[in-house]
Structures are given as structure tokens and as C-alpha cells.
Amino acid sequence: MRLLLVFFIGIVITVLLSYFLTNKLVTPLTRLKHQLKNIEQRKFKDIQPIQATGEIKEVAQSVYDMANELQRYINSQQTFFQNASHELKTPLMTIQGYAEGIKEHVFDEAEEEKGLEVMVHEVNRLKKIINEMILLAKLESEKQIYRKSNVDITYLLQQIKERVLPIVTEKQIAFHYESEPLMLVVDEEKLLRALLNLTFNAIRHANTTVVLKAWKHNSELYLTVEDDGEGIEDELMPHIFHRFVKGKNGETGLGLAIARAIVEQSNGKITVGRSPLGGAMFTIVFQI
Structure with missing residues (x-):
């Protein structure tokens, strides 16, 4: 049993x-x-x-x-x-x-x-x-196309001003940039391309003013591009970095997608929102 x-x-x-x-x-x-x-x-x-x-x-x-x-x-x-x-x-x-x-x-x-x-x-x-x-x-x-080096952000913004000067002069737009003495390890040519795309986009939509700023907060480097135009429609804002998404007066619909790709492949983050000037404000953040 x-x-x-x-x-x-x-x-x-x-x-x-x-x-x-x-x-x-x-x-x-x-x-x-x-x-x-x-x-x-x-x-x-x-x-x-x-x-x-x-x-x-x-x-x-x-x-x-x-x-x-x-x-x-x-x-x-x-x-x-x-x-x-x-x-x-x-x-x-x-x-x-x-x-x-x-x-x-x-x-x-x-x-x-x-x-x-x-x-x-x-x-x-x-x-x-x-x-x-x-x-x-x-x-x-292709990540191998990125050639990183120490980049002087103030010098980079100066290059942007030189390239957009004829356009802002023709459109009678005030262009300003502000930068602290900052260094960043990125591909200079690619980041310049991204910022130029954002700046030309701002100039295209601005009424009178475009502003670029660069500063450091804690361990993060901030770059902003803003204008005093009409801004981006609320329904378009979540999709603005997608390919072939164009706002008013847009061209190919690829410029912002290229900027996003460059920033993200450079270990940064890009967002868009409203600027205190009244138009759009693009913000890029890098960890340094």
C-alpha cells in the first residue's frame, strides 16, 4: 500500500x-x-x-x-x-x-x-x-561615408552665412547666428549639408528673419534653426521628416529627410516645433 x-x-x-x-x-x-x-x-x-x-x-x-x-x-x-x-x-x-x-x-x-x-x-x-x-x-x-573629425561649430555657422548671404540679400531677410565656443566630433561636410538644408528651408518660409543658435547645456550640444514665417501645419509636423513630404513652397520633399538621416547617423536627434519668432524651429541635439 x-x-x-x-x-x-x-x-x-x-x-x-x-x-x-x-x-x-x-x-x-x-x-x-x-x-x-x-x-x-x-x-x-x-x-x-x-x-x-x-x-x-x-x-x-x-x-x-x-x-x-x-x-x-x-x-x-x-x-x-x-x-x-x-x-x-x-x-x-x-x-x-x-x-x-x-x-x-x-x-x-x-x-x-x-x-x-x-x-x-x-x-x-x-x-x-x-x-x-x-x-x-x-x-x-553606408556608415563608412561618414568621415568624423573635430568641428568648430562657430566656424561651421560662418560657412552657412557665407553660402546663404546672396539669397537672404536678394529676399531682404535678416540672417543672424549665435554660438558659444564649441567643438563637436562629426562629419563636417555632412553636418554642413544638414544645416544648409534646414537654413534654406527657413529662408524659403521666413518673412523677415532667420536665426541659427548653438549652445551647450550640461552634456548636450544644441543647434537650432528658426524663422518668423507661418510655421508648419500641426497635421504635417509628425511627418515633416519623411521622404517626399512637402510643406507650402516645398521643392523636392527630400531636404528635411536628408537632414534627419545625417543627424541620426551622427548619433544626434532632430525635432521640429514652434519658434518664439512665430515660424518653425528645428532643434538638433548631440551628446558631447
């Missing part, structure tokens, strides 16, 4: 242990396997968080986060290709229309001359879009 009792108790313990292990290990792992199959088949809507504990819970959460990130990436790529095809198709259709009209002698001499000017303008715009698309792809995928 004692042996039977010990045997019975052993069976009960074994069953309970098996049930516990099944619920804690086997079942979550089986569900995780199905989730991975859904990810493989791109059925992201069927992905649900898995109830688990310990390391399995961490793995399941990582899989869930990965699925969300993959879905976001695929959606962004689809949006990118849709926008890219639209941006490229528009100038191509214009060029094709004028080229066919000139070939068939549909236009008179004055209209042909105007058509040729429009074709040259559209070719240049098309070339600019393609060059910026190639640059953006390189900035986001």
Missing part, C-alpha cells in the same frame, strides 16, 4: 509538472512558432502578444516588436515608391508632352522656345530629385 501510495503521488506530481511545463514552455513556444510563420508570410495583422513569463516573454516581446517594425518599414517603403513614382512621373510627362509637340510642329516658334525652357527646367528638377534620392539612400545605409 505504501508503494502504491508513493507511485500514485509520483504520478500526480508528474502530471502537474507536465501541465506546468506545457503551459509555461511548450504552449508559448508553439504560439511563438505560429507567430513567426505569420511574419514570414507577412500577415502582420494576425500578430498578437503572447502570454508567457521569463526569457520566453522577452523573446515573444522582441518578436512582436520586430513584426511591428517590419510592418512599419514595409509600409514606409510602399509609400516611398508611390511618392517617388509620382514625383518622377510629373516632370517626365511634362518633358514628353513638349517633346512630342515640338516634334509634330504643334507649337509656333515662341511656344517652342518656351517649351524648351520648360523641358530644361524639368530635366534639372528631375536630376536634383534623383541625386537627392541616391544621397539619402547612401546616408541611411
